Amino acid sequence: MKAEIIAVGSELLTPDRVDTNSLFLTEELNKLGIEVVRKSVVGDNRDDLSATFHEALEHVELVIASGGLGPTEDDLTRETVADLLGRKLQLNKEILQYIEGRFRQLGREMPAVNVRQAMVPEGAEVLENPRGSAPGLWIEDSGHKIALLPGPPRELKPMFYEQVLPRLQRFASSVRMFHRELRVAGMGESALEQRIKPIYTRYADVNTTILAAPGEIQIHLRIWTDDGAHAQKTLDEIVQSFQLALTDRIFSLDGSPLEEVVARILTMNGATISAAESCTGGLLAQRLTSIAGSSSYFLGGVVCYSNELKTAWADVPTEIIKTKGAVSSEVAIALADGIRRRVGSTLGVGITGIAGPGGGSEEKPVGTVHVAVSHAGGVKERGARFPGDREAVRWYAAQLALDMVRIHFLYNGGEPPSRGSNRS
Amino acid sequence: MKAEIIAVGSELLTPDRVDTNSLFLTEELNKLGIEVVRKSVVGDNRDDLSATFHEALEHVELVIASGGLGPTEDDLTRETVADLLGRKLQLNKEILQYIEGRFRQLGREMPAVNVRQAMVPEGAEVLENPRGSAPGLWIEDSGHKIALLPGPPRELKPMFYEQVLPRLQRFASSVRMFHRELRVAGMGESALEQRIKPIYTRYADVNTTILAAPGEIQIHLRIWTDDGAHAQKTLDEIVQSFQLALTDRIFSLDGSPLEEVVARILTMNGATISAAESCTGGLLAQRLTSIAGSSSYFLGGVVCYSNELKTAWADVPTEIIKTKGAVSSEVAIALADGIRRRVGSTLGVGITGIAGPGGGSEEKPVGTVHVAVSHAGGVKERGARFPGDREAVRWYAAQLALDMVRIHFLYNGGEPPSRGSNRS
Numbered sequence: 001m002k003a004e005i006i007a008v009g010s011e012l013l014t015p016d017r018v019d020t021n022s023l024f025l026t027e028e029l030n031k032l033g034i035e036v037v038r039k040s041v042v043g044d045n046r047d048d049l050s051a052t053f054h055e056a057l058e059h060v061e062l063v064i065a066s067g068g069l070g071p072t073e074d075d076l077t078r079e080t081v082a083d084l085l086g087r088k089l090q091l092n093k094e095i096l097q098y099i100e101g102r103f104r105q106l107g108r109e110m111p112a113v114n115v116r117q118a119m120v121p122e123g124a125e126v127l128e129n130p131r132g133s134a135p136g137l138w139i140e141d142s143g144h145k146i147a148l149l150p151g152p153p154r155e156l157k158p159m160f161y162e163q164v165l166p167r168l169q170r171f172a173s174s175v176r177m178f179h180r181e182l183r184v185a186g187m188g189e190s191a192l193e194q195r196i197k198p199i200y201t202r203y204a205d206v207n208t209t210i211l212a213a214p215g216e217i218q219i220h221l222r223i224w225t226d227d228g229a230h231a232q233k234t235l236d237e238i239v240q241s242f243q244l245a246l247t248d249r250i251f252s253l254d255g256s257p258l259e260e261v262v263a264r265i266l267t268m269n270g271a272t273i274s275a276a277e278s279c280t281g282g283l284l285a286q287r288l289t290s291i292a293g294s295s296s297y298f299l300g301g302v303v304c305y306s307n308e309l310k311t312a313w314a315d316v317p318t319e320i321i322k323t324k325g326a327v328s329s330e331v332a333i334a335l336a337d338g339i340r341r342r343v344g345s346t347l348g349v350g351i352t353g354i355a356g357p358g359g360g361s362e363e364k365p366v367g368t369v370h371v372a373v374s375h376a377g378g379v380k381e382r383g384a385r386f387p388g389d390r391e392a393v394r395w396y397a398a399q400l401a402l403d404m405v406r407i408h409f410l411y412n413g414g415e416p417p418s419r420g421s422n423r424s
Numbered sequence: 425m426k427a428e429i430i431a432v433g434s435e436l437l438t439p440d441r442v443d444t445n446s447l448f449l450t451e452e453l454n455k456l457g458i459e460v461v462r463k464s465v466v467g468d469n470r471d472d473l474s475a476t477f478h479e480a481l482e483h484v485e486l487v488i489a490s491g492g493l494g495p496t497e498d499d500l501t502r503e504t505v506a507d508l509l510g511r512k513l514q515l516n517k518e519i520l521q522y523i524e525g526r527f528r529q530l531g532r533e534m535p536a537v538n539v540r541q542a543m544v545p546e547g548a549e550v551l552e553n554p555r556g557s558a559p560g561l562w563i564e565d566s567g568h569k570i571a572l573l574p575g576p577p578r579e580l581k582p583m584f585y586e587q588v589l590p591r592l593q594r595f596a597s598s599v600r601m602f603h604r605e606l607r608v609a610g611m612g613e614s615a616l617e618q619r620i621k622p623i624y625t626r627y628a629d630v631n632t633t634i635l636a637a638p639g640e641i642q643i644h645l646r647i648w649t650d651d652g653a654h655a656q657k658t659l660d661e662i663v664q665s666f667q668l669a670l671t672d673r674i675f676s677l678d679g680s681p682l683e684e685v686v687a688r689i690l691t692m693n694g695a696t697i698s699a700a701e702s703c704t705g706g707l708l709a710q711r712l713t714s715i716a717g718s719s720s721y722f723l724g725g726v727v728c729y730s731n732e733l734k735t736a737w738a739d740v741p742t743e744i745i746k747t748k749g750a751v752s753s754e755v756a757i758a759l760a761d762g763i764r765r766r767v768g769s770t771l772g773v774g775i776t777g778i779a780g781p782g783g784g785s786e787e788k789p790v791g792t793v794h795v796a797v798s799h800a801g802g803v804k805e806r807g808a809r810f811p812g813d814r815e816a817v818r819w820y821a822a823q824l825a826l827d828m829v830r831i832h833f834l835y836n837g838g839e840p841p842s843r844g845s846n847r848s
Contacts (some may be wrong), residue, residue, distance in 0.1 A: 010633045011644060013460050015451035018442055027439035036437050037472050041463040044633065048461050048483070055479050059472070072617045072634055073625075106811075111614035113621075131812065133614075152636070154816060211440050220440055275727075281713025282706030285727045289705025292781050292814055294729075300737070301727040303699075303709040309724040309767070313737075343733070357716050390716055 001034045001171055004056040008068035008077050009151060010043035021066040021149075021156055028160060030177040032168055033224070034062065044074040050084050057084075057144050062171075064164075067151030069134040071114045077148055078137070082121035085141050089119040095126060099133050127163040131155045138167060145171070175224055178231035180239060181255030182219040184246060185403045192217055195245040203238060214392060215399030216251075216258065251406055258402045259287040265409045266297040273405065274343035275301035276314040276335035278326070279353035279369065284398045299345045304335075314338030314350070327352050329370045329381045336374035336381075347408070348374040349401050355393045369397040373404045380404060425458045425597060428480040432492035432501050433575055434467035445490045445573075445580055452584060456596040458486060459648065468498040474508055481508075481568050486595075488588075491575030493558040495538040501572055502561070506545035509565050513543040519550060523557050551587040555579045562591060569595065599648055602655035604663060605679030606643040608670055609827045616641055619669045627662060638816060639823030640675075640682065672834055675827065682826045683711040689833045690721040695770035697829065699725035700738040700763035702750070703777035703793065708822045723769045728759075738762030738774070751776050753794045753805045760798035760805075771832070772798040773825050779817045793821045797828045804828060 005026065007019035019041050026036045037060060042052045049068070056063045068077030082089050096118035103110040117134050120126060127136030127147070132155040137148040147164050149156045184192060189212045196219070200208040209220040221238055223231045243250060251261050266273060275284050285301035288294060302313040307326055310316040315338035316331055324330040332350045340348025353369030360366035365385065372381040382404060386396040429450070431443035443465050450460045461484060466476045473492070480487045492501030506513050520542035527534040541558050544550060551560030551571075556579040561572040571588050573580045608616060613636045620643070624632040633644040645662055647655045667674060675685050690697060699708050709725035712718060726737040731750055734740040739762035740755055748754040756774045764772025777793030784790035789809065796805040806828060810820040 009635075010631065011635050011642075013450065013463065014644070015447050015454065018444070018447065020442065023439045023442065026437065030439065037467060037469065038476065039437065039465040043461060045461070051479070051483060052462065055475070059475060070634075070636070071614050073621070074633060108612070108615075111618050113617055114614050154812065207438075209435070209438060209440055218440065220438075222438075277706075280710075281718070281722070282701075282709030282725060282727065285706030286704075286710045289727070289729070290815065290818070294705070295783075298705070298727075298729060300729055300733040301706060302737070303706065303713070303722075303725040303727075305713070305719050305722055305724055312766075313724070313726070342736075391714065394714070 001062055001173060002037050002060040003029055003034050003062040003064060004060050005036055005039045006052055006056060006063065006065040007039070007041045007151075008044065008049065008065055009041075010045070010074070012041045012067070013043050019066075021151070021153060024153070024157060025064055025066075025160065027179075028165070029062075029064075029168075030222070030224075031179070032165075033173040033175040033177065034168070044068060044076055046076055046080055049076055049080045053081055053084055053146075057146075061143065062145045062147075062168075064147045064149065066149045066156055069117065069136070069148060069150050071111070071117050071133065075116070078116075078119060078121070081137075081139070081146065081148060085121065085139065087121040087123060087139075089121055091115070092118050092120040092126060095120065095135050098128075098135075102133055127159055129155055129159055131158060136163065138164070174226040176226070176228065176231075178223045178225065178228065178235060180221045180235050180253070182221075182239065182242060182250055183252035183255065183258070184217045184219065184249045185215065185251050185258065185399060187217065187246070187249045189217055192219075192246070192249075196242055199238060199241045199245060203234060206234065206238065215396045218255070248407065248410055251403065258399060258406070260291055262402050262405050263288070263291040263294060263297065265406060267293075269346075269409055271346035271409075272297050272299050272343075273347045273349065274299050274339045274345040275349040275351070275401075276310075276339035277301065277303050277349075277351045278305060278310070278335070279355040280351050280394050280398050280401075281305070281355075283394050284349060284351060284401050287398055287402070299343045302339060310335065314342065325364070327354055327364050327368055327370065329372070329383055332370035332372040333374070333379050333381050336372035336379055340374045346375060347405060349405065350374070351397055351401055353393065353397055355390045355397075357390060367393050369393065369400070371397060371401045371404060373401070373408055375408070380408065425486055425595060426461050426484040427453055427458050427486040427488060428484050429460055429463045430476055430480060430487065430489040431463070431465045431575075432468065432473065432489055433465075434469075434498070436465045436491070437467050443490075445575070445577060448577070448581060449488055449490075449584070452589070453486075453488075453592075454601050456592055457598070457600040457648065457650075458592070458596070459601070468492060468500055470500055470504055473500055473504045477505055477508055477570075481570075485567065486569045486571075486592075488571045488573065490573045490580055493541065493560070493572060493574050495535070495541050495557070497537075499540070502540075502543060502545070505561075505563070505570065505572065509545065509563065511545040511547060511563075513545055515539070516542050516544040516550060519544065519559055522552075522559075526557055551583055553579055553583055555582060560587060562588070598650035600650070600652065602647045602649065602652065602659060604645045604659050604677070606645075606663065606666060606674055607676035607679065607682070608641045608643065608673045609639065609675050609682060609823060611641065611670070611673045613641055616643075616670065616673075620666055623662060623665045623669060627658060630658065630662065639820045642679070672831060675830055682823060682830070684715055686826045686829050687712070687715040687718060687721065689830060691717075693770075693833055695833075696721050696723050696767075697771045697773065698723050698763045698767035698769040699773045699775070699825075700734075700759035701725065701727050701773075701775045702729060702734070702759070703779040704775050704818050704821050704825075705729070705779075707818050708773060708775060708825050711822055711826070723767045726763060734759065738766065749788070751778055751788050751792055751794065753796070753807055756794035756796040757798070757803050757805050760796035760803055764798045770799060771829060773829065774798070775821055775825055777817065777821055779814045779821075781814060791817050793817065793824070795821060795825045795828060797825070797832055799832065804832065
């Protein structure tokens, strides 16, 4: 089966918006053996919308659209598709009651405009939206399947899993896509390419994509086949070869982000963590606490921008700041040690640096960062000079800190080593 | 003039690649008064490519495509467009010599496949590519203009500026796009729609897009006209009417995010801020410090997940936690007061809540959040019950906190009010 994806919304035709729903949808469709042959972005304009749906239906069996299901005048997907298929819109009382109920729960009355969201083309199936007021629609028409989904990803994704996927599985072919995502930190794209190219070029039936993301590289392996056992065996083989080639630089074998991997490691080791951040301004704490259940390992953190607070909150000696400067390996170490002792956590992380755009000097240019990880048996510190803007430098610094925590456990299994040899 | 943008390349139809050339092209086309009405991504497949070009040419005068001009078998843009327009491909000796020269410069012989890049449709103009081997093409056909550009951004961008822009300027109309972006917090999409619909529907020549983002609504106003003075006057008029209708709910008249607006307000008022966060886990500090120069107003923050740290770092009395619970208006207020006093900042923000997925109860379900903003003259507190997952609840809570800081300055101009009437 072939599919087209249509993203609806004039805001997606501006220079500052990009449609990302289609990436999620493509991944899920590929898993079912459905190939995406075209993606379109079209504005909230009846003629353009109608032409785009019309043309898609001429070429493929399955059309999935996102957006344009809201309650306002410029949300035209419902009406346009009904028109195109020659179907009338009918008021669906159940949906209306559901939307009214949602507003009641929030202590508000339903505005009159929301009635539009309860209008359903004749013969369409309603896809419930427990996370928003706009229901989705599933329409089958002369051999075509059309799914109309809401634009916000947090509404679209669960609706796809709960409502669209079961319907698509009825049409799925025996050829499926098998996929692995590995993630690598602390290594450049070309160095990585050099190490793994001799491996993946041996597998002609495997599609390998190497994608550089901020502070990490993502490696995607994909096989399209009807032989699942062979696919899994081949993928296992490649992953094992990659592990030999990249050793501890691979932090994820299942596409999990670094904070999730670190959360798992901390939980597995029954360890706790605290953070004293300067240039990252809370980004490390925010990433560590973005994982559900983080209160079991993340005890607390401080964001100490000023020198006074570095001393008041993490006991950084004022002499060190005076003699070495606030951005120095010594201050990073003192922050890590200080916060760990204050909080009583297994590990303490200290980060100090210059995120820019101001504050750089010849000796310590923008991008200079020091990160330390302290434990009862010692402390590890690393300095780096990161490229890019403020956002990039802060992200790289948090990424380095998380990776240092991961490496800590990788080499001593959660036990503090007997020697604190790395302490300066 | 209306345009469509086509990105060519099967790699752009995988789940991990996104076409960004179209963002650059849209920005440049809009500057010339050219509206982009549709964007497509299509694979290296002759039928799909041909259909996409055919359909685009049926709707618009200008089609700009990127990619598919390489030397290999799967690069089909040249051939497909020539076929579609009924034009023969001819070997262009100048291009061939240029490509051969490029390879010589690199000390290599030109591979035979590269001859394909020297094939040019009859009547097409060649767009030089000093940064790669694939030349671009400019074709005019029955009133249509077609630009075929290479895929790599570092080749596409200079080619656009040097070769495409001068050609487009000949056709550029005096009609340009004028744009405003307003942002609104603390209001639902339909409530907002009800208030502003009577206003914007009066302006038939203005395109209004209402976009719900997490914790805020973005309103885009666009006019296409050759009368700049009229456009600015009309936009001013609408914005003023919106301000009357939405009063203090509009936080941005220029599309700035809330943290940037708050940063500006703090700087303007010579005020400083500190934060004691529980459920947001550093998100507020991270957003406040994401703005360049934040060290002048953000003094410091603590992330105190545990009750002990709430007391140790922000002097929250243990009795309050015991009697009212860690998630309560009283604890939010104590966090705000405590961190402000500890740090000595103008304002202190306290946030406590249940981000989920665990930790909820009947009385205090997941999504329950209390935010307090303390100043020398008093404290304001607000409770809320936010919908959505962990990420959403945390974002909404940070958004509410930022908005409360904004509102604080809106109503007392940076001066602490004489009465602390809201203190509980």
